Amino acid sequence: MLAGDITGKMIVPIVKQPDGTYLSSYAGSDIRCKSESEVQDLEKSIRDSGYYPYLTEPNEMAPLEADKNKVNQLFTKLMVDTVVR
């Protein structure tokens, strides 16, 4: 029996940079990933802490930062996707 509070607490964006690296602000630090395997390790660490990693790009971040509804919609999608997975 897995009972209760199965939803992650927040979204942690991992943003692809123009130079091909990925930048994320997580656990009080700015983390830069220089390879796909580093990104995968970071995603696992974020998931293991009860959060949702979200790979994205700067042009998607701006609309999200400006609209709480969009963030809520994204959160619900990540929550449902994770439960189904």
Added chain:
Amino acid sequence: MRETGIKCFVSPGNDDKWEVDEALNKSETITNPEEKVVELDQHHEVITLGLTNHTPWKSPREFEETELAERIDKMAAGVKNMNDCIFNLHCPPYGTVIDPAPKLDETLKPVLSGGQMVMAPAGSTAVRDAIKKYQPLAGFHGHIHESKGVASIGRTKCFNPGSEYGEGILRGLLVDLTEKGIKSYLFTSG
């Protein structure tokens, strides 16, 4: 999992948005037992409620105690053998060793005294009263991460394994159920 034949129940808690239910209910592998009486085996039934009383966090599934009591009563009415029933109620019973949570100030920061966090009961009176009234075999609870433990209410053993999700640790509870009751139990962490 599907091939093993092992029953797996996954149910929401107060922190889970309502969209979670739809995702759980679509599964062909797990069962969402929320607000139902389900048979664990030929001797034991389980009733489940993920809703809680009100919290400072305004989570999606918070209700008045009277509403919780009504929903528990409705399920209890469908239990065939209460002596061997398990109450899988997310919120622990109020005023027990498994419900103290950090007391918060108006800015939602923990209240400190002498350098220590002040704790206060945060469980449900409806859950406590239902367990007193129906005296099931066991209560399986969660919700209050800081208060792992076992409480006795009459003949009913109530368990809370606590939570360390933020550390990437899944806490659990193994209970060996027999026709005669609870043979043994073990808290797990890993």
